[in-house]
Amino acid sequence: MKVLVRVLGTLLLVGLILTRVNLGQIMDSFATLRPAYWVAAFLLLVFTQVLSCQRWKVLANAVGFGGTFYEYLKYFFIGMFFNLALPTSVGGDVVRAWYLAYKMKDELVENRRSKAVLTVFADRFSGVLVLVAIAVIATISSPVELPVWVKGSVMSIGLGAVGALAMLPLVAKFSVRFPKLLVVLKSAKLCFGNVKVLVLTTAMSVWVQLSSVSIMMLIGLGMDLPIPLPFYFVMVPLVTLMTMLPISLGGMGLREGATVLMLTPLAIAPASAVALSVLCFSVYVAVGMIGIFFYLGSRGSASSSDMKDVQLEGEISGSTELEESHDGSAIRNNTDQRRAG
Numbered sequence: 037m038k039v040l041v042r043v044l045g046t047l048l049l050v051g052l053i054l055t056r057v058n059l060g061q062i063m064d065s066f067a068t069l070r071p072a073y074w075v076a077a078f079l080l081l082v083f084t085q086v087l088s089c090q091r092w093k094v095l096a097n098a099v100g101f102g103g104t105f106y107e108y109l110k111y112f113f114i115g116m117f118f119n120l121a122l123p124t125s126v127g128g129d130v131v132r133a134w135y136l137a138y139k140m141k142d143e144l145v146e147n148r149r150s151k152a153v154l155t156v157f158a159d160r161f162s163g164v165l166v167l168v169a170i171a172v173i174a175t176i177s178s179p180v181e182l183p184v185w186v187k188g189s190v191m192s193i194g195l196g197a198v199g200a201l202a203m204l205p206l207v208a209k210f211s212v213r214f215p216k217l218l219v220v221l222k223s224a225k226l227c228f229g230n231v232k233v234l235v236l237t238t239a240m241s242v243w244v245q246l247s248s249v250s251i252m253m254l255i256g257l258g259m260d261l262p263i264p265l266p267f268y269f270v271m272v273p274l275v276t277l278m279t280m281l282p283i284s285l286g287g288m289g290l291r292e293g294a295t296v297l298m299l300t301p302l303a304i305a306p307a308s309a310v311a312l313s314v315l316c317f318s319v320y321v322a323v324g325m326i327g328i329f330f331y332l333g334s335r336g337s338a339s340s341s342d343m344k345d346v347q348l349e350g351e352i353s354g355s356t357e358l359e360e361s362h363d364g365s366a367i368r369n370n371t372d373q374r375r376a377g
Contacts, residue, residue, distance in 0.1 A: 042285045049289025053296065057307040065259065065311030073258025077251045077319045084247040085116065085323060091240040092159045096136060098233050099151045103140045110330045111135035117327025120286065120320075129156045139334075158237075166241035167273045168197045170249070174269030182270060183301045189274060248272055255315045261308055263299070271298045275313075291317060 089112040093105060111132055119128030137152035172194035175187055228234050249272045256263050263271075278294040279287035295313040296306045 042283065045283040046285045046288045049284055049293055053289065053292055053306075053310060056296070057305075057310055061305075061307035062311050062314070065305075065308045066315065068259045068308075068311075069255065069315060070258045073254045074315065074319065077254040077316075078322055080247055080254070081251055081319055081323045082326075084244055085112065087240050088112065088159075088163075088244050091162065091237050091244070092132075092155060094233060094236050094240075095155045095158050095162075096152075098230060099155060100146075101136060101140055101151070101155070107140070110334070111139065113324075113327035114331045114334070115327070116324040117331055120324045129160070132156050135334075162237045162241045163244060164277075165197060165201075166238065167245045167248075167276060168193055170242075170245050171270055171273035171277075174266065174273075178266050178270060180264045180267050182267075186270060186274070186298070186301075190270065193277065245273070248276065251319060252312070252316050255319070256312055259308065259312060259315075261304060261312065263302060263304065267302070271295070274298060 086109065089109045090105070092112060093103075093108040096103070096108070114135060115128035115132035117128070118131040122128070133149070133152040133156045136155065137148045171190045175182060175190040249268050252272050253265060253268045256268070275291060275294040275298060279291045281290060284290050292310045292313040296309040299309040299312075300306075
């Protein structure tokens, strides 16, 4: 049913976009891109994803997982591939958690599945918080006059993020009645409970999110679009956050519609805005396809029955209880109840 909703949402969004522009105009906009800029964006994204992999490894190490950097790199790119191949927004995250939980069996880690899911969620958690922070800072300091609705949207999201962080201490009190909230608390604890982990993951998240802005900036410059450079630091975070809404397949339609919406006040033609969005996404697709080579090399050891053991929603909804170790750096999950996703 969820997939059907996403399919219908995608068709509706794409249909609405095509009422404003036609494919011929979009293709003409594609032709304006100088290939060197696309290649530069591709190389930047490859490096950025390698750094993202290192961020995930830092988080995994913090809960007891070992393994080599190459193993994390392999599993990370496989996850990227499945983010493209699966119709859900968390498909690649489930795959990453499965590989971490089941491929590193030489590591003596208790509650492997729960902790594997935790590392992936914390990885996202860190990235989103930095993304929101960049958007707020860019909005406040932007030399470009921004539409009132853009300012209002960014500041509302920023205040919401601050409010959510301030309420985290209350989450534990309600975790018995609302077990899904517990993963938020555990992820925050993993990100902020250890100074070294906090500094490393935040620094890497800043680079990752600034690189995301730079990728769209490179494509825009390659198309000679008259977009003020500071505007990208507001636009990219907002478009990214809109794309996370679970109403389309892989953000298709949402991404392009949000880009058109953001660039309309700058008098950028809708066809150029759609082309900008699609060309940026093509960079992510190209890098994500690297994962298929890692996947084909490891698929023989995966079983469908094992894969079912790591359902992200099932892990998050499991009834759990927190216990801190003597140094406060480890989180013990005393029960491991799961439901079918």
